[in-house]
Amino acid sequence: MIEIDKLAVVFNKGTPLERRALRNVSLTLRSGEFACVIGSNGAGKSTLLGALAGDVPAENGRIVLSGRDVTKLPAEARAGLVARVFQDPLAGSCSALTIGENMALAAARGRRRGLSPALRRERLDAIVERVRELGIGLESRLGLPMGSLSGGQRQALALVMATLSPSSIVLLDEHTAALDPANAEFVLELTAKLAERFKLTVLMVTHSMRQALDYGTRTLMLHDGEIIFDVEGEGRKDLTVEDLIDRFRRVRGQELSEDRLLVG
Amino acid sequence: MSAIAFFGAVELGLVYAFVALGVYLSFRILDFPDLTVDGSFPLGAAVAAVLISGGYNPWLSTLAAMLAGALAGFATAFISIRFRILHLLASILTMIALFSVNLRVMGRPNVALLNEDTVLTPFYRFGLADYLTRPLFLLVLVAIVSALLIAFLASDLGLAMRATGANARMARAQGVRVDRHVMSGIALSNALVGLAGALFAQTNGFADVTAGTGTIVVGLAAVIVGETFMPRGRLAFAIVGCILGSVLYRLAIQLALNLDVLGLQASDLNLISALLVLATLVLPRLRKSRRASA
Numbered sequence: 001m002i003e004i005d006k007l008a009v010v011f012n013k014g015t016p017l018e019r020r021a022l023r024n025v026s027l028t029l030r031s032g033e034f035a036c037v038i039g040s041n042g043a044g045k046s047t048l049l050g051a052l053a054g055d056v057p058a059e060n061g062r063i064v065l066s067g068r069d070v071t072k073l074p075a076e077a078r079a080g081l082v083a084r085v086f087q088d089p090l091a092g093s094c095s096a097l098t099i100g101e102n103m104a105l106a107a108a109r110g111r112r113r114g115l116s117p118a119l120r121r122e123r124l125d126a127i128v129e130r131v132r133e134l135g136i137g138l139e140s141r142l143g144l145p146m147g148s149l150s151g152g153q154r155q156a157l158a159l160v161m162a163t164l165s166p167s168s169i170v171l172l173d174e175h176t177a178a179l180d181p182a183n184a185e186f187v188l189e190l191t192a193k194l195a196e197r198f199k200l201t202v203l204m205v206t207h208s209m210r211q212a213l214d215y216g217t218r219t220l221m222l223h224d225g226e227i228i229f230d231v232e233g234e235g236r237k238d239l240t241v242e243d244l245i246d247r248f249r250r251v252r253g254q255e256l257s258e259d260r261l262l263v264g
Numbered sequence: 265m266s267a268i269a270f271f272g273a274v275e276l277g278l279v280y281a282f283v284a285l286g287v288y289l290s291f292r293i294l295d296f297p298d299l300t301v302d303g304s305f306p307l308g309a310a311v312a313a314v315l316i317s318g319g320y321n322p323w324l325s326t327l328a329a330m331l332a333g334a335l336a337g338f339a340t341a342f343i344s345i346r347f348r349i350l351h352l353l354a355s356i357l358t359m360i361a362l363f364s365v366n367l368r369v370m371g372r373p374n375v376a377l378l379n380e381d382t383v384l385t386p387f388y389r390f391g392l393a394d395y396l397t398r399p400l401f402l403l404v405l406v407a408i409v410s411a412l413l414i415a416f417l418a419s420d421l422g423l424a425m426r427a428t429g430a431n432a433r434m435a436r437a438q439g440v441r442v443d444r445h446v447m448s449g450i451a452l453s454n455a456l457v458g459l460a461g462a463l464f465a466q467t468n469g470f471a472d473v474t475a476g477t478g479t480i481v482v483g484l485a486a487v488i489v490g491e492t493f494m495p496r497g498r499l500a501f502a503i504v505g506c507i508l509g510s511v512l513y514r515l516a517i518q519l520a521l522n523l524d525v526l527g528l529q530a531s532d533l534n535l536i537s538a539l540l541v542l543a544t545l546v547l548p549r550l551r552k553s554r555r556a557s558a
Contacts, residue, residue: 053437079439092437094430097423098497104420105427110439113420145497 002029002052002169002201007061009047009225021047023225024061029169033232034195034202034216038209038244043222045205049171052203054078066168080110083162085175089154092161095147099138099157102146103127106161130160134190152183156190163194170195172204188215209241221248265522271395273518275467277511278402280482282460284490284506285413287483289453292502293417294429294446299355299480300340303362304333304454306476308461310366313375313471322383326462333458334451336362341450345443366473374472375465382466398467405463409456410503417499425449457483478534485541486510492544516540 009022022044029035039045050056052063054075063071065081075082086092093102104118107127119127124142132139134156138149146154155175162170172191176184192215195202206212212219219236221229221244228251231239265273283301290298308329315325336358344354367373387401388394416422427435428445435442457479465471490509494501520536521528528536 074436076436076439076441079437082437084437091431092434094427094434096430097426101423101426105423105435105438105440108420108424108438113424113440115416115419115421117415117418118420118423119418 001031001066003064005062007051007063008059009051009056010059021225025227027227029201031201032199033218035218035220036212036216037203037205037220037222038212039222044225045222046173049173049203049205053082053084053171081168082171083167084171085158085162087174087177089151089178092158093146093154096145098143098145100127100142103161103164107164109165152179152186155179155187159190159194163198170200170202172202174205174207177207209244213239265518268395269518271399273514274511275399275402277514278399278406279460279464279467280486281406281507281510282456283479283483284486284510286453286456288487288506290450293426294449296351296446296450298340298450298453299352300336300358300454301457301479301483302476303359304336304457305461305479306366306473307336307362308333308458309465309471309475310369312462313377313465314370316377316380316382317375322381326383326459329458329462330455334455337454338447338451341447345446370471374470377465377469384466406507410507414500414503481537481541485513485537488541488544489513
């Protein structure tokens with residue numbers, strides 16, 4: 001379970017450029033919940049993910065992951081609880097290392113690392129099995145450098161990496177935004193499948209309202225550092241993109257700039 | 265080139281192979297350009313020479329030289345990370361400081377090791393000519409150290425270190441304590457260089473405070489030469505490339521000095537080194553651009 005309590009993040013505090021990126025955001029995600037976060041640029045989506053991951057320090061408030069207060073912990077100290085897939089396919093893995101080595105790194109996420117071989121038998125077998133399930137033929141090419149793969153392949157592997165080791169929450173930061181439509185579709189379907197199979201608790205940031213309604217169990221809309229809309233269950237089923245836009249207008253009393261928020 | 269000159273070059277190449285391994289670790293794996301080696305090489309030589317001539321066991325003295333090197337490397341990484349000082353500058357500071365430290369360690373500019381027992385002494389008794397025994401001994405030692413290094417870099421801990429240099433953000437997201445890995449990696453790198461210094465003192469019979477000048481260039485040259493000869497992608501190839509590169513580099517220099525038509529003398533060494541490194545840097549790029557335009 002994830003509890004965010006009155007979380008505030010301020011950038012460039014005390015300077016003329018001071019910006020309140022998150023204003024007392026409170027949010028509780030039950031175990032196994034899959035929440036999609038939408039919002040225009042600068043709404044605070046990425047900041048929310050950054051704060052959960054430990055990249056962005058909290059000004060105020062509390063973040064509790066699986067009962068553990070991680071508010072003050074740096075990213076590497078809470079990695080055992082947080083799995084991530086980045087927007088940039090190059091960011092989430094090491095190009096210079098092989099596919100297998102990247103997988104092995106993720107398999108030990110947040111654990112003590114010792115001197116036993118990273119690609120030891122039982123771990124390698126597990127990795128081969130998980131990569132085989134992708135059905136893209138990479139299981140026989142684990143010795144290839146990660147850098148030789150396409151963006152879509154890398155993101156698919158990044159998802160597998162995020163689920164090799166248990167986590168309290170999986171953070172997906174527009175992880176399909178850099179892919180072509182076909183690959184984005186593939187990676188999104190994979191996301192849904194893995195979330196279902198491992199009962200993951202997911203927070204997925206997306207630019208697409210369509211995705212935010214089609215995937216997951218809950219939709220959150222962020223604007224100006226606040227959650228302005230939160231829907232799940234029955235109320236979410238019949239919701240359309242038009243409804244979302246309408247909702248946004250009513251809450252904010254302003255037109256939604258559609259160039260910045262993809263309707264499709 | 266005479267046999268003695270040839271094996272002399274091989275021997276020196278194998279001594280500097282440890283430097284190449286250290287430089288590979290800092291420059292290539294951790295992406296941390298570290299010039300400390302110009303100081304940690306003579307530091308290793310000084311510590312080993314002083315301890316051996318003081319009657320200590322040569323193996324223990326060599327180990328102490330490695331620890332001294334590790335400490336020097338740790339100092340550089342610590343200064344760089346803790347005080348947020350550019351890695352190059354931090355390493356130059358340590359390097360300069362080590363010049364004084366080395367003089368303190370030895371108490372004078374050089375220490376001779378004539379007639380002292382070294383790690384090589386037992387092997388001279390096998391009846392092989394000395395100029396063959398030394399490179400053979402070094403080859404075995406290089407093989408052992410390389411095997412250990414490859415095993416380490418393929419372990420969970422070593423993989424975390426490689427990720428640190430390749431993609432620090434990703435490493436952090438995987439729970440890798442990046443700062444610690446840089447510090448221990450640079451310490452390990454300089455321990456290898458300290459080992460090279462200790463072996464240099466024992467194979468050449470002296471330690472000199474000026475012996476470190478240009479160590480980084482030699483190490484880097486070996487790494488680059490190795491990279492041009494070995495296929496990319498596999499760690500073991502890269503490690504073997506470092507050793508091969510170091511030996512080839514020494515042979516090339518020996519050859520250049522031996523070609524009478526060139527009219528070169530020993531004092532031209534640094535010029536040749538610089539030109540050789542430049543050539544190994546530029547040639548592969550020329551080949552690539554020609555292939556691209558073809």
